Amino acid sequence: MGKITALLVGVCEYLTGHSLPKCKNDIYVLKEALVHGINVNPENIFLCGKDGTVTLKELVSSIERALFNLTNDDTFIFYFSGHGGKNCLMLSDGIIELQNLIDTIGSITTKNKIVILDSCHSGGFDLNDIAKIDINETTDQFAGRGYAVLASCGADEYSGFDNDRQISKYTSFLCDALTSSYLIRQGKKSLEEINEAIFRFAEVSNLKAKNSTSIIQKPIFRSSIGGTIFFDVEEYTPYKVNNIYEESDTYIIYEVKPLHHGGAKRLSVNVILRFKSSLEQIAKISKEIKNKVLHYEVHQNEISEYSYAGKPANIVWCSFGYDEDDMIDCNFVCQTTWVDDLQDKENWYHSSNNDITVEGVHVTLNGSYELIKSLRDSTLNKNELICITREYTANIISAAERYIKMFREYLNSTLTEDQFINSVSSLNIEISKWFFKQSELPIPPNELHDWAHIHTRLACTIHDFTLFYDRKNINTWKSDNRKWLLTNAIKQYELELEELKLADQLIRV
Template identity: 40%
Template sequence: MIKALIVGVSEYTLGAGCKNLPLYLNDIQAMKKALISGLAVKESNVLVLGENKVVNIDDFISTFNGVINSVDTSDTFIFYFSGHGAELNSENYLVLSNKPVSTNEVISLIDRLPCKNKIVIIDACHSGNKNVTLESPLNLQATADQFVGHGCAIFASCAIDETSGFNYSRNMSRYTCILYDALTNPYLIRNGKKSLEEIKQYVDRLADISNKSIMNKQHNAFRSSIVGTISFEVEEYKPYTTQKIYKETERYIIYSVKPVHANVKRISLEVILRFPFSKEDISDIAEEIKKDALSYEVYDNKISEERWKGKPNNIIFTYYGYSETDMINHTYAFRSTWVDSQQDKDHWYRLSDKSSVINDVWIEEYSNYSFMRKFISDNTADDVELTEATRNCMYEMILSAEKFLGYYREYINRTITEDTFTNSIKPLLTKIRELFLEQSDFSIPSKDLHKWSEGYSSLAATIDEFVVIYDPSSKRDSKNRKQLMDIAIKRYNDCLERVKELDIEFANRFDD
């Protein structure tokens, strides 16, 4: 559940030098609307302070304490402030109607809340204080679901030496306008969710565009201790379900059927053979399978289904092994390909010393099948040992990735130069690559642990992309590196969400 405190200060009693800000009343109204319509926050969970234009220190403290005391461990807490900001000795202050309060103190209180994640948004002059420190929620003894998506993030409207301006055409603060557009943009929704990272990227793009057309530029900042990102469920989502096909006969079992449609309708089957077979036998089995498989309707999504439904499959790829373990490890004894008369058979039926075309079916025998099967059997890890080794290695890798992203955010925030950033991450690049190689050398997971281990392997490869992008020997320029990092960060967050789900499945299976 999301709970929010929105604070807007429009009138001041501090005397000369602190002008009233009548437009800030529009800010808090817009932010309330953005949270309700854009993030599906219940109106009853949004508390607004400042609708009477005045926010005194006593009212702020009592309201703030009341809200944070109502926050539960499973909640997301959002704090938004719009008003004057002040800078003294490189420290930022939020200026209330009768007294300033230290931004660091407010953020520190919020950061220590027991809720799983916190978001602080400050639209005020001098708000981007690089000296803010946030506690990392990464616990190397915990499971991924206990730290992925947990932590604190801070959005600031400008650098500590800059002032925040207004969008007079919309009668709001410029940064709040940008936030409103980002939060309410329906095109950021994926699978019924909006991610904090994508909202942040949208804000950055709009801010860059705005800065190109104005004199008083303000460079927004983003800092975070959140491992991965926060995914807000904003609308009901029913994922597309691919049809499952499983069939048993006296000679074989159709273990899986997957769509691989492209410019023609194609499917891929995995088949467990009950007895030893020759190439000629496989040709006969492939022909038997084809009779039903021509009409198999399996799709990844609705668009593909609408395009191909009712049409026969043009190409059928089939992979054959002798056990479920073969299917899981993709260790096959044979593979076959059948294509219809509309396809280029010279292309699909290329011959070698290991392949043949028998009864219009291309068949290849894997000569290393027995060796690979024995190798996997001899090198399958103990579940407990592999689980412990994976967690120890991967959590260190995640910790290094988060430190890397911390430096990267400061580089993007313009508080450090590119040279400072690249020098700071050198030991992290070395550490990440060492851990990646360590992970890639783990023993083969058992059948029960295969999917879980595969999820962490994908995460390891994604984190290693940071190393590839910022490899000192590469010829990429700064712009290209940033573009690649946007893609890599998205993949990183997706992989973290995946391992979180796998950890939950793993724990439930263990409990059962």
Template identity: 40%
Template sequence: MSIYALAVGVSDYSLIGEQNLDFCKNDIEHVSKALTKGLSVKPEQIFKIGENRVVKKQSLIDTLKNFKFDVEHEDTFIFYFSGHGCISRDGYHILVFSDGHIKTEDLIEYFNKINVKNKLLIFDTCHSGHFKINGLPSLDYESSLEKFLGTGYAILSSSSSNQYSYNHPDSEKQSSLFTSFFNDAIIARSLLKEGKKSLDDIINLLFQYMKIWNIKHPEYAQNPIFRSKLGGTIFFSVEQYIPYISNNYFLEQDKYRIYQVEPIHTASAKRYIVKIILKESLSLEDISKVHKEIVSIIMNIEVYTNEKDEKHWTGKLENNIFCYYGQSEDDILNSNFLCKTVWVDDTQDKSWWYRLSNRSKFINDVYFDINSNYKTLKEFYVTHTAEEATLIHQTKVILIHLVNLAERLIKAFNELLNGTSTEIQFIEEFEQISPLIKYYYFQESNLDLPSKEIKEWSAACTALSHTIHDFILFYSEHAIKNRTYDNRIACMKMTKTQYYKDLEKLKEEEKKIKYLINDVVIDLEK
């Protein structure tokens, strides 16, 4: 994926007798540098108009006509405009050039037709929030998440429809106020996660910057406006990400197999979960011997999930080892174990880890926690594991409803953040959406279990369903009475961010079983 940008800054308005805006020429330079530094946009893929201060309408039109969009469909196009803007007599917002104006909605419509995956349009003008985006992104049965996510366009404006946009009062900045904060947001290293930055995170940080500014400088208050017709959000690939490669440990013995060693280290304890498949039926006394053998093996291995833990714990003795025993791979995947044995060293609270109950006992000085429901659960998993095509179809239908409802709720929530709707108006929309989310959430919860081949995909679907359900927790009657406004807003923002992460995770899992999903769609078409 590549990013292409067109930055326009109009500084000279002498031809039409309007006030010149000297800082707009600087804005396009500052934005260009920020795009390169913050989003790794190649300088040769950033095109600028206005370096000589004058930008006539025809100059933009000619540039757009001759603009060679040498782009793939998966690419991103960013348009930035800095200059005068106002609301015309017929009620439309217009962008003012050195010799006239262009209706903002016409420009939006033009850019929407560009054949790239997504577009981000940024308007730094007075009254630039005076625009609408009709409709919502819609996920349908035939569309993959890969096609849906990040497809469409988003618009970011510097001020609401009744506000002016200012130059930065700090003369050293020599730029627009909004553009200065926008640049700070996109270059922020704190937003970089696994080599990517999300548009959602950039917008959240920008809004936070502007909120603080408005509190301190009410005479220069500007409320940015963000509206989107994107499926999910845009994830910008900023730099190469090399994930930590976690090693695993496997061992084949005559009576058992060490299937997985899972590190669960904390800051104060080195801990492992060991999952074991028993190759034959063993008594608890036999398992106690296996336990002791496994503990001695695990004491001599090093397994980690991240570099920080590896540096901290390498060469140090284990504090806790938890061994889980199943009779098949299905038991491991379903987390249905015959029993668990526990070993802890003398630094740990043994009265806690070895606490006794009606399901625990010591055998040969080994602590056992016995699963008395093992056989019942095993039968349940067998009888309630769905046929793959059926479960894929049922899950997709439910997830389509949930995702589209979430997008609808997020659109309403964004207007609350924009300050263009009140919380009461948002609650009215919420009360229409909430029962539907709850209905489909429970529909997903009641589905049968997945087979091994689609287990990870199904788990990602369930995680997304749970996150979407979380949206409705913060504006229930109880939440409105017991949570503050700021708490509700913060929780909604965090859930929105998690929603976008879950969508990306599900997209990757969907790719892995694409052949199965395609077969389901083909069968339905027949």
């Protein structure tokens, strides 16, 4: 991403004489949190209100100074701490309209705008824009771009202070979320998870406040960002899984996948048979491969390697096909299973119409192999498939963004759960329609396989949204469980958007 520039405004002194001396502390504490939490360059952080006084003229000149030299790839953060009223923020010499400020910052032509408000009644604003994706552009033009506003409390609520830390209470939540190392995933922090942490801190604080005279305040979050913003916070080197590829006269070990889990070292081996083979021949090959891969060191990650290195495999699956298409499509003639004496063999060597034992080897047959093979015959050429896939994905993403916008209002307590369920009933139908349309697309050619698979996974994740808040499933989960499930599905959606953004850059029509 481009550079991040922040303007932090703290207003302590007012014409009314009702001063807020701690607001000056907020801008210094937040500056440190931005630097150490999301790697904002200190030179790109501007402070307004160092002496506690901020006039309208000073605010305008500070905004102009902060915006100078910003490009379309940059992110602008505006923070305000001070008195707030009904749809207004108070400066030392007067007031400014809250909605007008938000709309003005929203018109700035940077990649991202983030407004953070720590003042009473700060949630009394609208952010009506919904992120829109253009099928004629790559996902990079959509994902991680837009406008978000974080506010310390609802329109009818008051904001308080953390007297122990001598800063505003919401700002303390914000700083703790920004600097939390627990939010780092693959070297990044997301705005989504930063805000989620803020909500959790506020929830704990409000529970304590119920037993005291402290102010109860519920943060507000509204966004028109496609997905979310990911901030680079530390170097990340992905774990490199050993790539195994071996050839023999009768078969090719195409890939060995580590599936270690629950104390068992488990390997899945994809095998290309060079010749049409009987089940007896496959069973013999399976035994040979099992003995060969038993001590292979293939692991999912560093933790897995630490736990299983030097140990023989406890479970080995061999999946057999006849060409690379079968490997890419995961369409196998059959699969064999071997487990050691430490495993529950009755569980793994289960019996069904598709399971047989050949030469002492447990074999699971795939009766749909030839049918799936035939589905590769498509009437669509490569470019047509790209275009129609993008069209379906754009439609389901657009529905997802509308769904997320309403869910945020439910989290903001401006909608009850029942109102939210009613609001998304038509979206459940729309999302399902595009999901099933995409599921009916033909199998893509090999060069589009990974790209198309990301589209499919994204559609599946979005379709999960429809499960949690559908009337027919209302008794499946409790309210808090539904909220948790959709929150995590949204975070998965945002991660998959990032994957699609990278994959899309390699595809051209």
